[in-house]
Amino acid sequence: MRQVRHLLQSKGNAVYAVAPETPVLEALRHMAEAGVGALLVMRGETLVGVISERDYARKVILKGRASAQTPVNEIMSSPPVTVTPEYDVLECMRLCTDSRIRHLPVVENGRVVGVVSIGDLVKAVIDEQAEQIDTLQRYITG
Numbered sequence: 001m002r003q004v005r006h007l008l009q010s011k012g013n014a015v016y017a018v019a020p021e022t023p024v025l026e027a028l029r030h031m032a033e034a035g036v037g038a039l040l041v042m043r044g045e046t047l048v049g050v051i052s053e054r055d056y057a058r059k060v061i062l063k064g065r066a067s068a069q070t071p072v073n074e075i076m077s078s079p080p081v082t083v084t085p086e087y088d089v090l091e092c093m094r095l096c097t098d099s100r101i102r103h104l105p106v107v108e109n110g111r112v113v114g115v116v117s118i119g120d121l122v123k124a125v126i127d128e129q130a131e132q133i134d135t136l137q138r139y140i141t142g
Contacts (some may be wrong), residue, residue: 002124004084004092004106008114015112017042018051020073024060026073027051040112041076047112049076052075054128082107083116089124092116 017040018027027039031053038052051072059075060067082105083092092104096118106114 002089004087007116007120015115022072024070025067031138049078050080089121093121
């Protein structure tokens with residue numbers, strides 16, 4: 001099975017982040033502009049949390065809070081669950097499922113090098129299965 005390192009190589013190592021004090025509304029705009037469902041929350045070079053659309057829905061909208069006045073650090077998921085580039089894709093899927101999260105920051109040597117989502121992981125599994133099926137079909141049909 002493929003490792004997270006392979007996913008990052010194919011999808012790119014883009015990291016989208018905000019500071020803990022950033023207003024939630026500004027973070028949401030950043031997510032929309034970047035076309036992502038979550039942002040890392042960084043204090044300098046240190047990963048302190050993750051804010052996702054799910055956090056926004058559960059901790060701002062459903063609680064009647066104001067997006068412009070609420071800082072990210074009041075609703076972010078912390079501490080973040082992380083993986084290294086050597087993690088296997090299936091291990092990551094299990095981790096996402098067991099932890100009920102959708103985004104995994106990838107950390108190598110204490111530094112964030114990317115993020116994988118549950119969508120990235122599912123696509124990797126499907127692509128690998130398609131390659132295996134294609135190989136088997138070529139073997140069978142000659």
